[in-house]
Amino acid sequence: MMEQPVPGGLRARIADHVVGRIVSGEWQPGDRIPSENDLVATFGVSRMTVHHALRDLTARGFLVRRSGSGTFVAEPGAYVAEYRHLDVIEEIAERGGRYRAEVLRRDLRPAMASEAEAFGIAIGEAIFHAVVLHYEDDLPLELEDRLIAPRFLPDAMAVDLSARTLFSRLMLVRPYREGSEVVRAVTGSEEERRLLDAAPGLPCLEVSRRTWSPEGVVTVARMLRAGERARLEGRVRSIGEAVAVR
């Protein structure tokens, strides 16, 4: 994610020095560390080099910098876990599996009140609704229930969903977006469990995601997986309070 200084580079030497003092406990959370000019004198490098090194460490959550005041060791108040979500087709391809999709529903219909509110449109305005079951090697992997604002995918009713998912197609037209997501453990409805071939008592993992572009909400989706297929693996890193995820 972050640009890492080249090993052996001057930045890396400075960064290693600072991180070393922090992880050894010599510099405690909240402590003020030497100023840029101090480090310039210590290492005999230019100020820009020191600045870059400290800037990287700030982005990585080790430091908090306050202009006019100084550089401080961050208070490690939280963890951030990062999960990489691939498109279902890519995920299956990575495992070497065979992909197949079954389209269970595909409507262009008037938006209900709750949907209109979510998308910031008027009640009754057209909204695209698709339910797709994704298979890996002929076993149901994921049930996707997705709403899309038609203006972002005008040909939504016509597109072929066997080679490219709606997710991926939206990526093509609005590649750079933000969103929020909620993960829950759920039972799922009778119907959903039947579709996912979930044994009685087998819990499901539900991921609900809402994504938007600068022009408005693009899509709202609910993805359901059952049992051992429902597994999210992520990386965790310690962060300082001041750089907490917004």
Place this chain on the structure above:
Amino acid sequence: MMEQPVPGGLRARIADHVVGRIVSGEWQPGDRIPSENDLVATFGVSRMTVHHALRDLTARGFLVRRSGSGTFVAEPGAYVAEYRHLDVIEEIAERGGRYRAEVLRRDLRPAMASEAEAFGIAIGEAIFHAVVLHYEDDLPLELEDRLIAPRFLPDAMAVDLSARTLFSRLMLVRPYREGSEVVRAVTGSEEERRLLDAAPGLPCLEVSRRTWSPEGVVTVARMLRAGERARLEGRVRSIGEAVAVR
């Protein structure tokens, strides 16, 4: 997370220009964008300024840079979801709840084979094992089963767990760590469901986390929550393939 250019600054002007071309679709994923020297000429700024602007956009997932080759619009092949994990006590405090802990187990015992392997120690070497049930307003919220390498928390058998969690205590001694984490939907054992006061059929969300410092594995923990209490909320952002989370 990332250092954002000051609005109105030269960096921001360059970054806005580039992002604008990308989100408008004028520059497509995979396209090569103007070189640093081109942008220097276009904007009449120094190369360092252009470099910083493009560097930030790379870290933010918009661009991929290949030394000797050029700068390219990133292929948005994946999403990254970020979840902020607070310490249980802090999480409850944020909601204004009352915290209470029940220590169900607290052992310093020989490590079994699988545990020894996970921690990189010898079989039979001492390992600290704690099981704690965290209550919010006298309702069980989370069941925590944690192993700790004793060298990182030598006084583990003596510490008071009612005011500060083991998580938070480990934070104090080894604040800057990395880890991996797996989220699953599970049923949980009879015993676990009883402790969590989980109604029959109510699924549980399990978070398994392994964290390490440069000196080795610090702790392995399994956190279990039931039903609507088991809810992870995160932010999502689009990223380019080349900056995918490692």
Place this chain on the structure above:
DNA sequence: TAGTGGTCTAGACCACGTA
């Protein structure tokens, strides 16, 4: 007022990729 970090300049040398 002195020190801090934030930003920017106008040069420079380097490793690397491509032609």
Place this chain on the structure above:
DNA sequence: ACGTGGTCTAGACCACTAG
């Protein structure tokens, strides 16, 4: 051989903070 991005220098001005 040339252009690319990566790194570094030695200055500079600024807004802000603290004593």
